[in-house]
Structure formats: C-alpha cells, structure tokens
Amino acid sequence: MSYSLVSWAHVLVMGYWLGSELVINALTHYIARTTSLSGVERMRLWDFLLDVDQHVRNAMIMSVPLGFTLASMLGLVPIEGLGVWALWMVSALWFWFMWMVHWRRKSPNGAVWARWDWRLRYPLIVFFAGSGALSLAIGWPYPEPWLAAKVLLFAGTIVCGIFVRHCIREAYRSALPAIAADRATDADNAEFRILMIKGTWALVVLWVLLFTIGALGALKPG
Amino acid sequence: MDLYWTLVFLHVIAFAYWLGGDFGVYVTGGYVARADLPLAERLRFLDALLKIDILPRTGIVLLPVLGLQIAALREAIFLPEWGKLAVWLGGAAWVAIVWGVFARRGTPLGERLQRIDVTLRYVVIAVLVVVGTSSLIDDGPVKEKWLAAKFLTYATLLAIGLYLRSVIKAWRVGFIELQRGPSESAERLIALGIQRGRRGAWLFWAIVALTAYLGVAKPF
Numbered sequence: 207m208s209y210s211l212v213s214w215a216h217v218l219v220m221g222y223w224l225g226s227e228l229v230i231n232a233l234t235h236y237i238a239r240t241t242s243l244s245g246v247e248r249m250r251l252w253d254f255l256l257d258v259d260q261h262v263r264n265a266m267i268m269s270v271p272l273g274f275t276l277a278s279m280l281g282l283v284p285i286e287g288l289g290v291w292a293l294w295m296v297s298a299l300w301f302w303f304m305w306m307v308h309w310r311r312k313s314p315n316g317a318v319w320a321r322w323d324w325r326l327r328y329p330l331i332v333f334f335a336g337s338g339a340l341s342l343a344i345g346w347p348y349p350e351p352w353l354a355a356k357v358l359l360f361a362g363t364i365v366c367g368i369f370v371r372h373c374i375r376e377a378y379r380s381a382l383p384a385i386a387a388d389r390a391t392d393a394d395n396a397e398f399r400i401l402m403i404k405g406t407w408a409l410v411v412l413w414v415l416l417f418t419i420g421a422l423g424a425l426k427p428g
Numbered sequence: 429m430d431l432y433w434t435l436v437f438l439h440v441i442a443f444a445y446w447l448g449g450d451f452g453v454y455v456t457g458g459y460v461a462r463a464d465l466p467l468a469e470r471l472r473f474l475d476a477l478l479k480i481d482i483l484p485r486t487g488i489v490l491l492p493v494l495g496l497q498i499a500a501l502r503e504a505i506f507l508p509e510w511g512k513l514a515v516w517l518g519g520a521a522w523v524a525i526v527w528g529v530f531a532r533r534g535t536p537l538g539e540r541l542q543r544i545d546v547t548l549r550y551v552v553i554a555v556l557v558v559v560g561t562s563s564l565i566d567d568g569p570v571k572e573k574w575l576a577a578k579f580l581t582y583a584t585l586l587a588i589g590l591y592l593r594s595v596i597k598a599w600r601v602g603f604i605e606l607q608r609g610p611s612e613s614a615e616r617l618i619a620l621g622i623q624r625g626r627r628g629a630w631l632f633w634a635i636v637a638l639t640a641y642l643g644v645a646k647p648f
Contacts, residue, residue, distance in 0.1 A: 208645075210641075210644055210645035210646075210647075211641075211645070213644050213645075214637075214640055214641050214644040214645060217440055217443070217444075217640055217644060218447070218637060218640060220440070220444050221443060221444035221445075221446070221447035221448045221451075222447065222448060222451065223444075223448070224441075224444045224445060224448045225444070225445070225447060225448015225449055225450070225451040225452055226448065226451065226452075227448075228445070228448055228449060228452050228480060228483060229451070229452035229455060229456065229480060232452065232476050232479055232480050233456075233476055236472055236476065240472075243469075247466070247469050250465075250469070254459065257455075258455060261451070261455075417441065420437060420440060420441060420444075421437050424433050424434075424436050424437035424440060425430060425433045425434065425437060426433075
C-alpha cells in the first residue's frame with residue numbers, strides 16, 4: 207500500500223466526515239422546530255438523522271487506521287508491520303460493533319448494545335488523550351508535536367460524539383415518546399428543541415476540532 | 429505560517445465540503461423521490477437538499493481559485509502578481525453570483541444570475557480543456573502533467589455539474605405539477621430525475637476521487 211494511496215483515502219474520509227455532519231446540521235432544525243409535523247413524519251426524520259450519523263461514525267473510525275498507517279509510513283509512531291495489521295483488525299471490529307449498535311437499536315437488547323458503545327468510548331478517549339498529552343510532554347510515543355496534538359484533539363472529537371449520544375439518550379427518555387405518539391405538549395417540544403440545540407453546539411465544536419486537525423496535518427507546525 | 433501549505437489546507441477543506449456536500453445532496457435526494465411520503469415532507473427534503481447544495485457549489489468555485497495560487501507558488505504555471513489578484517477577484521465575483529442564485533432563487537434576478545453562472549461555466553470548461561490538453565500533449569502553460577490532467581478532470585466535473593443541474597430542474601417541474609394534485613407523469617419525471625441524478629453522482633464521485641488522487645499522488 208503506497209503512502210500516496212493512504213494519504214488520498216485519508217483526505218477522502220475527511221470530506222465524508224465533514225459532509226455527513228453538514229447533512230445532520232441542515233436537517234436537525236426541521237425535527238426540532240417544525241412542531242406542526244405529525245409524529246410519524248418527525249420520527250421518520252429522526253431515523254434519517256440517525257442513519258446519516260452512522261456515516262459520521264464510519265468516517266471517524268476509518269480515520270484512525272488510515273492516520274496511524276500514514277504516521278507509521280513516515281516513522282512517526284512506534285507501530286509497524288504486524289502492529290499496523292493488528293490496528294486495522296481492531297478498527298474493523300470497532301466498525302462492526304458500531305453498526306451492530308445501530309442495527310440493534312430497536313431490538314429488546316438495543317439498550318445493552320448502546321451501553322457498551324458508550325463504555326467503549328471512555329478507554330478510547332483515555333488512550334488518545336493520554337498518548338497525545340504524553341507525547342506533547344516527553345516526545346513519546348509520537349515525536350512530532352503536530353501529530354501529538356492531532357491525536358489529542360481526536361480524543362476531543364470522541365467527547366463531542368459522547369455528548370451527542372447523551373442528547374439522543376435524553377431525547378428518548380423525555381420528549382421523543384410523546385412526539386412519536388402525537389401527544390407532544392409545548393413543554394415536550396421546548397425540551398426537545400433545547401436538546402437539539404445543545405447537540406448542534408457539539409457539532410460546531412466538532413467542526414472546529416476537525417478543521418484544526420486538518421490544519422495540523424497539512425501545515426505540520428513545530 | 430507557510431503560505432503554500434495554508435493554501436493546500438484550504439484547498440483540502442474546499443474539497444471536503446464539495447465532496448461531503450454532494451454526499452448530503454445524494455442522501456436527501458432519496459427522500460425527495462419517495463412517492464409514498466406526503467408531498468410536504470418531500471418538499472421539505474427538497475428544500476434541505478438545495479440548502480446543502482450551496483456548499484458544494486461554493487467549493488467548486490473556490491477550488492480552482494486556490495489551486496491556481498498553489499500551482500503558481502510551485503511554479504507549475506506562470507501567473508504574474510496582477511494575474512493572481514485577478515484570479516482572486518474573479519473567484520470572489522463568481523462566488524457572489526453563486527450565492528446570488530441561491531438567495532434569489534425563484535426571482536427574475538435569480539434566473540438572470542443563473543444564466544450568467546451557467547455561461548461562465550461553459551467558458552471555464554472550454555479554457556480548462558484547451559489549456560489542459562495542450563499542456564498534456566505538448567509544452568502548454570501548465571508545466572506539470574498531473575496538474576494538466578487535473579484541469580481536464582475538473583472540466584469534466586463542471587460538465588457533469590451542469591448535467592446534474594438540469595436533472596434538479598426536472599424535479600422542480602415534477603413538483604410544480606404535483607402541487608396541483610396527484611400525477612403519475614410528475615412522479616415518473618421525479619423518479620427518472622433521481623435515477624439519472626444518482627448515476628451522475630456516482631460518475632461525479634469517481635472523477636472527484638481521481639482528481640484528488642492526481643493532486644495527492646502527483647503520479648506523472
């Protein structure tokens with residue numbers, strides 16, 4: 207696999223990530239604000255958003271093995287050969303798990319899958335934030351500060367993802383059942399709108415993080 | 429900050445919004461075509477689609493503006509200082525036209541701006557094809573062959589964009605008919621438009637991916 211091919215895929219994945227976020231942002235306000243819609247329509251939009259969110263998550267997971275493979279090719283991470291293959295296998299497992307969580311979300315054990323999805327993110331945040339911060343402090347495992355900062359900020363994107371999940375979970379616990387059953391009160395709609403606004407802010411932070419990650423990769427400062 | 433890499437970063441961001449925005453148009457388009465959904469909901473998706481579409485339209489204009497500055501910095505083309513300024517000003521004017529078409533859609537001014545935008549695209553396609561082809565087969569103004577090839581793929585993308593625009597126009601005609609009442613011919617028009625649009629989008633993405641590969645790998 208040549209460097210240029212991986213680099214190309216890494217750039218394509220960034221486009222895919224930003225674009226999927228854009229669709230979510232463009233449609234959220236229809237569900238949150240168009241209270242005149244029927245419950246069926248609002249839930250259809252909601253499911254559509256959750257489907258598009260899968261593309262965001264696809265891109266997030268794919269960017270990990272691609273980014274580390276690029277860094278390995280440049281000799282910037284202490285992973286090579288079998289280590290890179292192992293990373294791809296683990297990422298493939300993560301990818302499979304993420305899709306199972308989505309497909310099983312309406313099944314009786316959907317909540318269990320969602321809980322494990324949530325739990326998985328904490329060690330990932332610790333790993334990316336920890337290794338990024340450690341590298342900025344002592345220059346290991348990523349000797350280049352720009353790469354260390356990228357990994358650290360990537361942990362921030364996972365935090366944003368958790369916050370979005372939190373908003374989704376709160377929506378299921380509060381206003382969504384009433385919206386789906388066409389019995390949403392003004393208070394339900396207001397609560398739902400506030401949750402969507404909070405989620406949108408998390409997306410704005412995510413965009414800032416992604417732009418910064420992109421700039422660090424292109425400019426390689428320091 | 430290094431000007432060259434800053435421009436490269438912005439070029440990648442414009443590319444990301446172009447590619448990603450088109451993906452957004454693609455997924456929302458699927459709902460626009462669904463005859464089983466209420467008309468109001470389909471129109472809402474069409475509205476969202478048009479709102480998302482403004483970003484790829486902006487990206488497609490910014491890409492050559494940034495790309496030409498990058499090419500001049502790496503001396504792949506000769507562009508004097510006044511030429512660089514002209515490219516920025518021309519690009520800004522073109523972006524203003526694109527946003528004017530979006531903001532004034534459905535008005536006579538919007539229609540006029542759209543005609544200007546389309547004419548501009550034909551001119552740009554012709555210039556890119558001539559410059560790209562001459563540089564590929566002989567010593568044209570572009571000194572690096574991969575960049576000359578990018579001129580040609582970009583011209584192709586502009587042409588496909590014009591085709592997709594005509595497809596979206598067919599949807600609009602279909603929806604105007606549907607607003608008068610249920611109509612099989614309108615549904616057929618919309619379904620055919622979606623089918624054509626999807627084929628166009630797949631071809632578009634393949635060429636976008638090729639264009640990105642040429643820029644990243646610089647293979648020849």
